Amino acid sequence: MNIRMALLTSAAAFAAASTPVFAADAIVAAEPEPVEYVRVCDAYGTGYFYIPGTETCLKINGYIRFQVDGGPDEKGTSDWNAFTRAQVQFTAKSDTEYGPLTGVIVLRNNGDNSSTNSTLDSAYIDIAGFRAGLFYSWWDDDLSGEPDVLSSFETLHNSIRYQYENGDFYAGISVDELEDGYFKTGENPNNVGVALGVGGKAGVVSYQLIGGYDTDNEEGAVRGMIFADIGPGTLGLAAVYATGPNSYYSQSEWTVAAEYAIKATDKWTITPMAQYFGNYVPDLDNFHGDSFDGLGDAWKVGITVDYQIVDNLYAKATVDYTDPDDADEVTKGFFRLQRAF
Numbered sequence: 001m002n003i004r005m006a007l008l009t010s011a012a013a014f015a016a017a018s019t020p021v022f023a024a025d026a027i028v029a030a031e032p033e034p035v036e037y038v039r040v041c042d043a044y045g046t047g048y049f050y051i052p053g054t055e056t057c058l059k060i061n062g063y064i065r066f067q068v069d070g071g072p073d074e075k076g077t078s079d080w081n082a083f084t085r086a087q088v089q090f091t092a093k094s095d096t097e098y099g100p101l102t103g104v105i106v107l108r109n110n111g112d113n114s115s116t117n118s119t120l121d122s123a124y125i126d127i128a129g130f131r132a133g134l135f136y137s138w139w140d141d142d143l144s145g146e147p148d149v150l151s152s153f154e155t156l157h158n159s160i161r162y163q164y165e166n167g168d169f170y171a172g173i174s175v176d177e178l179e180d181g182y183f184k185t186g187e188n189p190n191n192v193g194v195a196l197g198v199g200g201k202a203g204v205v206s207y208q209l210i211g212g213y214d215t216d217n218e219e220g221a222v223r224g225m226i227f228a229d230i231g232p233g234t235l236g237l238a239a240v241y242a243t244g245p246n247s248y249y250s251q252s253e254w255t256v257a258a259e260y261a262i263k264a265t266d267k268w269t270i271t272p273m274a275q276y277f278g279n280y281v282p283d284l285d286n287f288h289g290d291s292f293d294g295l296g297d298a299w300k301v302g303i304t305v306d307y308q309i310v311d312n313l314y315a316k317a318t319v320d321y322t323d324p325d326d327a328d329e330v331t332k333g334f335f336r337l338q339r340a341f
Contacts, residue, residue, distance in 0.1 A: 221243070
């Protein structure tokens with residue numbers, strides 16, 4: 001052990017003696033990489049931030065929903081079914097010489113036990129009033145409660161739309177691909193529709209008047225809605241008329257609906273509603289008739305209760321009862337918890 005230590009000590013001394021002595025070299029630190037922090041973009045409202053290295057503003061929002069549905073044969077032979085939904089929306093905006101250029105992508109996944117269903121819920125480009133892509137039509141708008149039926153089939157289309165806006169007024173025209181709509185026996189559900197929309201707000205009253213023409217079925221529908229702040233809540237009225245079965249409205253030849261959304265407290269909203277249908281179609285999924293002739297009427301009542309638990313978390317419960325002339329009466333509803341972000 002003594003010999004080994006002596007050899008190591010000698011080697012270290014030799015190395016030190018043979019190394020030339022210089023003045024201390026200056027320590028040069030590596031140049032730090034430039035870091036660009038995320039900047040808040042307040043030009044388009046809250047929640048936007050600049051994508052680093054660009055002048056494009058991005059907003060990410062969405063929600064998580066848990067819902068239990070109840071009704072006759074809700075899932076197979078069961079009268080109830082639970083599912084969970086996750087939805088994320090990306091909105092990008094930037095200034096151009098024609099005004100804001102907007103791009104929207106909405107991704108949705110519905111989880112039902114071990115099975116999941118992922119969809120592209122919306123994706124469109126919007127600039128100077130023109131919109132092109134996959135988006136919901138004006139027919140997707142309805143009363144604030146849940147039980148009303150003011151559109152039929154799918155309201156999400158690949159469309160091209162122009163909408164003029166001036167303050168509290170808008171008017172537009174849309175050309176829609178109607179892939180999941182009404183079709184007659186022996187035909188396919190893939191045709192084109194043209195929709196018109198006018199709406200706005202005047203004081204405590206807001207309104208919307210829309211129409212849609214299904215070119216393949218050569219039938220159309222028109223719908224009007226009006227809302228007015230009265231007392232502790234908002235009164236909503238709606239009416240629809242269809243010239244014949246078509247992809248925009250086929251639940252009945254005509255219908256009228258009314259609701260009153262009562263703001264009971266800051267957290268509770270209670271919305272009773274009623275709707276009457278003339279020449280009602282009980283089984284819309286399997287209806288391929290050429291007209292509404294010979295069908296009976298129907299009426300519906302329902303109530304929706306909304307409760308704001310805390311900021312960005314709310315509960316919703318709804319139940320409705322439908323009594324058609326040509327089918328058995330139906331009671332159904334759902335309970336929902338939803339967390340938005």
